[in-house]
Amino acid sequence: MQSFTEENYLKTIYYLATRQQGEVSTNALAEMTATKAASVTDMLRKLADKQLIHYKKYQGVRLTEEGERLALQIIRRHRLWEVFLVDKLGFRWDQVHEMAEELEHIRSEELVERLDTFLGHPQFDPxxxxxxxxxxxxxETGYQKLSEMVAGEPVQLMGVLEHSTEFLQHLDRSNLTLGCTVVIREVNTFDRSVQVQLVGGQTVFISYEVAKNLLVNQPAG
Amino acid sequence: MQSFTEENYLKTIYYLATRQQGEVSTNALAEMTATKAASVTDMLRKLADKQLIHYKKYQGVRLTEEGERLALQIIRRHRLWEVFLVDKLGFRWDQVHEMAEELEHIRSEELVERLDTFLGHPQFDPxxxxxxxxxxxxxETGYQKLSEMVAGEPVQLMGVLEHSTEFLQHLDRSNLTLGCTVVIREVNTFDRSVQVQLVGGQTVFISYEVAKNLLVNQPAG
DNA sequence: ATAAAAATTTAGACTAACCTAAATTTTTAG
DNA sequence: CTAAAAATTTAGGTTAGTCTAAATTTTTAT
Structure with a gap:
């Protein structure tokens, strides 16, 4: 059984590994976990002893199969609790991340599976x-970043890569809601900002900073 | 903000204080928290520094107003989560204590109040x-222990003082369910065991050990 | 190719919560 | 009333997870 802290490291390693190629660096982990690199090194030795990561000094880190399995269990718990908080308790999508960070560590297989059933076996979180x-x-979702699409295509907003309250409230204020369809009118080559048109006709300007955190789908495919 | 462990001490002090008169002893706390007396002393000094308990060396301990308020908040969270686990996720009443011990420490006022609303503002836990x-x-409930009742009275089973799986499953096997009405047929003066009759006519023998953990009501009053 | 910069690890220390063993205080029994 | 027993506290130590400062390794820039 892993501690609270060990679970957070596993989850963070998984998160960083999916957002880049190759090994995850000590400094990246220190930044994400809001600790110092020296503390990360200590923990990496411990996780390596438990065979949850592949770790060679100075060479970065990668999850073992077992480590990845555990990380995905924690992420499963996190996301199911987020569905609960939004669907059942009526929280907004920008309010639930912190609470789910705590709820994800509750240890009970049966609790998670009953929660899943209670929620109707959701496939996606809020x-x-x-x-x-x-x-x-x-x-697998096959979603692509909006920042990598070209003008002309109609796309559907399917997910976000950033969960902060500020980011999500910014989307709300821009009338960008999950599932909405937009047509890409223009991609500015200078600042990589994107201009899209909502179904209602409203045009929305999206900075590159925002566009690279939006995941979209081709509605047809 | 209190740590996990501090919250558990507050809750335990409250629990022990309601089950006896006067101050709570270091040894009693050590037994309940499954630690050693020396560790309890350490924590008591810390809680006293935070003004959550009244504590004089060698004299036992008592919650301050603030300490009691916090203890009751934790108990509120525990009991609401138990209702959720039973009413919404379908757990049995003998399965939920351990999970609620973890869930009670999730920190969010709004979460608790939304949970309360979602559950329909329940007055009692399972x-x-x-x-x-x-x-x-x-x-206040005004419930009395079955072990302190006299023969002849019809009473209603309203609560239990012991939450262990073993105890609760023993009640289930005896067909003693919360809310059921029983008539006290006999109280044995030698071993203080109680003999009751269920509405269906079945007679159940209840040892003193069990009877002193059962809370009952006079259905009329 | 190598010196400077950046990244990482090691060494040594801290805090919270626990422990054992010894010392102290309170309670109890005769 | 006092000696033994019980309860409690103190002293000193451990572990997990953190820290700072110094040492080491890797990367980068000329």
Missing amino acids: HGDPIPTPAGQMP | HGDPIPTPAGQMP
Whole structure:
């Protein structure tokens, strides 16, 4: 059984590994966990002893199969609790991240599976993130970043890569809601900002900073 | 803000204080928290520094007003989560104590109040314990221990003082369910065991050990 | 190619919560 | 009333997770 802290490291390693190629660095982990690099090194030795990560000094870190399975269990719990908080308790999507950070560490297989059933076996959390399977597999979505699309295409907003309150409230104020369809009118080559048109006709300007945190789908495919 | 562990001490002090008169002893706390007396002393000094308990060396301990308010908030959270686990997720009353021990430490006022609303503002948890108010007040019930009743009276089973799986499953096997009405046929003066008759006619023998953990009501009063 | 910069690890220390063993205080029994 | 027993506290130590400062390794820039 892992501690609270160990679970957070596993989750963070998984998170960083999916957002880049290759090994995760000590400094990146220190920044994400709001600790110092020296503390990260201590923990990496401990996780390596437990065979949850592959770790060679100065070479960065990678999850083992077992480590990834555990990380995905924690992410599954996190996302199911987020669905609960939004669907059942009526929280907004920008309010639930902190609470789910605590709820994800409650230890009970049966609790998670009953919660899953109670929620109707949801496939996605309130931010559009897919919910890993009980066995610890992350479903593939095929979503692409809006920042990588070209003008002309109609796309559907399917998820976000950033969960902060500020970011999500910014989307709300821009009338960008999960599932909405937009047509890409223009991609500015200078600042990479994107201009899209909502179904109602409203045009929305999206900075590159925002666009690279938006995940979209081709509604047809 | 208190740590996990501090919250558990506050809750335990409250629990022990209601089950006896006067101050709570270091040894009693050590037994309940499954630690050693020396560790309890350390924590008592810390809680006294924070003004959450009244503490004089060698003289036992008592919650301050603020300490009691916090203890009751924790108990409120515990009991609301138990209602959720039983009413919404379908757990049995003998399965929920351990999970609620973890859930009670999730920090969010708004979460608790939304949960309360979602559950329909329940007054009692699945074991018949009253749920403290948001302000930190414990409702009075007027329940009495079955072990202190006399023969002849019809009484209603309203709560239990012991939450262990073994105890609760023993009640289930004896067909003693919360809310059921029984007539006290006999109280054995030698071993203080009680013989009761269920509405259906079945007679149940209840040992003193069990009877002193059962809370009952006079259905009329 | 190598010196400077950046990243990482090691060494040594801190805090919270626990422990054991010894010392002290309170309670109890005769 | 006092000696033994019980309860409690103190002293000193441990572990997990953190820190700072110094040492080491890797990367980068000329």
